[in-house]
Amino acid sequence: MLNEEALSASSAHLALRAVTPEEPAIGRPRYSEAAGLEHHPLVTDFLPRRYRTIGALVIVAVAATAAVEALHRFVVPLAGIYGFESTAAFDLSGAGSVAAWLSAVVLGLVSVTCVLIYSLRRHRIDDFQGRYRVWMAAAGACALLSVESVAPVHRLLTAVAAYYTGWTALRSHAAWWLLLVGLPVGWIALRAWLDARESSLAAVTLGAALASFGVALASYLGIGPAVAPQSEVMITAGAALLGHWMLLVGVVSYSRFVVLDAQGLIPGRRCERTASKQVKLAKTRDENDVASRSTSAGPSGQRRSSREGVAASAPIGSPTTEWVDGSELEADRYDDGDGNAARYGNRKLSKAERKRLRKQKRAA
Numbered sequence: 001m002l003n004e005e006a007l008s009a010s011s012a013h014l015a016l017r018a019v020t021p022e023e024p025a026i027g028r029p030r031y032s033e034a035a036g037l038e039h040h041p042l043v044t045d046f047l048p049r050r051y052r053t054i055g056a057l058v059i060v061a062v063a064a065t066a067a068v069e070a071l072h073r074f075v076v077p078l079a080g081i082y083g084f085e086s087t088a089a090f091d092l093s094g095a096g097s098v099a100a101w102l103s104a105v106v107l108g109l110v111s112v113t114c115v116l117i118y119s120l121r122r123h124r125i126d127d128f129q130g131r132y133r134v135w136m137a138a139a140g141a142c143a144l145l146s147v148e149s150v151a152p153v154h155r156l157l158t159a160v161a162a163y164y165t166g167w168t169a170l171r172s173h174a175a176w177w178l179l180l181v182g183l184p185v186g187w188i189a190l191r192a193w194l195d196a197r198e199s200s201l202a203a204v205t206l207g208a209a210l211a212s213f214g215v216a217l218a219s220y221l222g223i224g225p226a227v228a229p230q231s232e233v234m235i236t237a238g239a240a241l242l243g244h245w246m247l248l249v250g251v252v253s254y255s256r257f258v259v260l261d262a263q264g265l266i267p268g269r270r271c272e273r274t275a276s277k278q279v280k281l282a283k284t285r286d287e288n289d290v291a292s293r294s295t296s297a298g299p300s301g302q303r304r305s306s307r308e309g310v311a312a313s314a315p316i317g318s319p320t321t322e323w324v325d326g327s328e329l330e331a332d333r334y335d336d337g338d339g340n341a342a343r344y345g346n347r348k349l350s351k352a353e354r355k356r357l358r359k360q361k362r363a364a
Contacts, residue, residue, distance in 0.1 A: 043116065047255050054201070054253055061245030068092070068099045069238050076230075092237035099237055100149045106244045107146035113251045114139035120258050121195075134191040141188050142247075154181060170221060196250070199257035206250035212243030 033039070048054055071090040079087040092099050114135045121132035148154060157180065158173035169175035189210060197203040216239035218224055219232055227235070260266050349357070 044120075044259050047113075047116075047259055048252060049256060049260075051201075054249060054256070057249055057252065058245075061242065061249065064102060065238055065242045065245065068102065068241060069234055071098065072234060072237075073230075092233050095150060095152050099241055103149040103241055103244050104146045106241075106248050107142045107149060110244075110248050110251050111139045111142035111146065113248070113255050114142060117251070117255050117258055120255075120262055123262070131191070131195050134188060134195060137188050138192050141185050145185070174221065196254040196257075199254050202250050202254035202257060204250075205246050205253055209243045209246035209250055212239045212246055216240040216243065 048057070068090075069092075072092045075090040076087050088094050089097055091097050094100065118132060118135040118139065121127070121135060124132065154177045155172075158176040161176045161180075162168045162173045170178075189206075193203065193206050193210070196206060216236050219235040219239065257266065
């Protein structure tokens with residue numbers, strides 16, 4: 001659809017430029033040819049095609065996470081001197097910190113990429129179960145998590161649920177947001193991973209993202225060896241931020257795979273295996289048929305095999321006046337030896353031709 005729009009816009013642009021000097025200046029275009037849509041990249045052109053681009057994205061992810069961790073490690077201890085407000089932007093546990101803003105941006109990019117994947121995957125003809133719909137659900141979940149990174153609404157929801165039910169479990173009512181948010185998001189993540197596992201790079205990076213989220217959750221709930229409070233915050237926030245980055249890398253990797261697959265640049269391994277099996281079965285069937293024909297008993301079977309051998313050895317371009325063994329056709333039964341059969345090309349004579357031949361013989 002985007003290509004057709006670009007071509008139609010280009011045609012209209014060229015039609016506007018095709019003016020003569022005699023025409024008034026009011027009908028002339030106001031932009032040059034470089035302003036045409038065919039000279040601008042489409043949406044899918046922004047997706048990386050090379051592995052080194054994805055590798056550079058991984059390096060940026062690790063560097064950004066390390067920078068945020070270093071800022072928290074060296075700047076936050078200065079809060080006792082300069083005041084807490086001056087270092088709140090670098091506190092990993094704060095909602096308005098640099099880490100929260102970076103998580104919101106990364107999750108927003110993940111949401112946009114999931115929408116792009118959905119727009120391409122829904123045109124796949126072998127997806128009879130409609131697995132492509134999970135990417136729209138993933139886009140919505142990432143958009144909500146992006147808002148949650150800078151505006152932690154879940155804290156109010158869990159507090160209200162704990163107040164009215166009187167049931168609290170885990171740290172800071174974590175059981176409630178794990179139940180209300182964790183289960184749906186986990187189901188969407190599992191479905192998305194199952195759909196993206198045909199791309200090895202996407203499967204590995206998405207698996208790394210899920211592992212990072214698991215480490216962050218375990219550190220937040222105190223599962224594992226006891227560490228200092230500052231180290232616990234760094235492990236929890238750093239693993240969560242790295243998980244967001246790996247999620248972006250995984251979704252971008254799968255979007256690259258989908259774009260190349262839609263362009264026919266990725267061979268279908270399953271189709272190739274099925275075709276090779278069919279070729280082997282056909283070859284085996286032909287060999288069995290040849291063996292059964294060659295071992296058929298009786299003189300009729302021998303004559304049939306000899307005829308098949310002669311027919312197979314006959315030249316392809318043999319003329320119509322020859323049999324398949326190269327011999328000439330027999331003379332027509334209406335030929336009386338006077339050479340008229342050769343004149344009619346050794347074909348069956350019509351009734352009028354036979355009558356004319358009889359008249360000629362009587363006259364002779």
